[in-house]
């Protein structure tokens with residue numbers, strides 16, 4: 001398969017704090033695609049770079065874990081949802097027809113068709129090759145997407161380090177979604193009760209204003225949960241068969257979940 005076996009991991013998984021006191025990645029290359037370049041060069045780790053896929057139902061807190069993991073492993077969060085949210089902010093004439101279609105699916109909470117998503121990924125292959133590694137959040141979301149990713153990584157001779165699968169009962173997830181707020185500028189994720197910003201509605205990192213995502217409304221949440229159960233949960237089996245899956249309880253504070261993740265990854 002060309003993947004690491006579970007016992008082959010030699011990378012460092014830090015207990016606390018960012019790897020270096022550097023500003024957050026701007027993720028220009030990922031969010032804009034094509035010829036766009038990130039302003040900051042990758043933070044190349046001392047050991048091997050981490051190449052991680054995050055799995056879990058919408059609202060389980062993948063975005064928050066992604067932020068902590070990226071800060072501490074020095075890698076970059078590659079979220080397909082953020083590409084769509086970024087495109088939503090573009091002027092009408094700047095959006096391609098397929099992006100306009102994709103945003104329609106997104107507003108309803110439905111999955112964007114695989115062909116559109118895979119087109120976006122192919123346009124951003126440079127981010128998968130990045131020497132700083134990557135953390136894929138929200139992709140792959142279907143078995144055809146996972147098969148396509150596997151093929152791309154094989155062609156590029158890139159190996160996944162692990163697939164982190166977060167789990168929590170559905171009622172708890174719905175409570176998390178209703179309190180979630182996102183920064184309009186740097187996309188950092190907060191929760192009004194569990195992870196509030198220092199100043200209400202203002203991002204701690206960049207001072208941007210916080211907003212509630214359109215697809216976090218109750219009617220969209222129901223559609224997203226169904227899409228997860230039907231299309232995304234089969235990926236648990238897909239990655240288990242490849243010896244890459246680590247299942248982690250998403251109960252507790254973001255820091256507790258991070259420490260659980262760290263211990264599990266180190267124990268591999």
Ligand code: AMP
Nearest residue numbers: 080081106109110111112117138139141
């Ligand atoms: P997320 O932020 O990952 O929850 O994504 C928000 C929305 O973007 C989803 O509800 C989908 O409409 C769309 N989306 C993001 N990633 C994908 C993907 N890999 N496949 C299909 N649709 C996606």
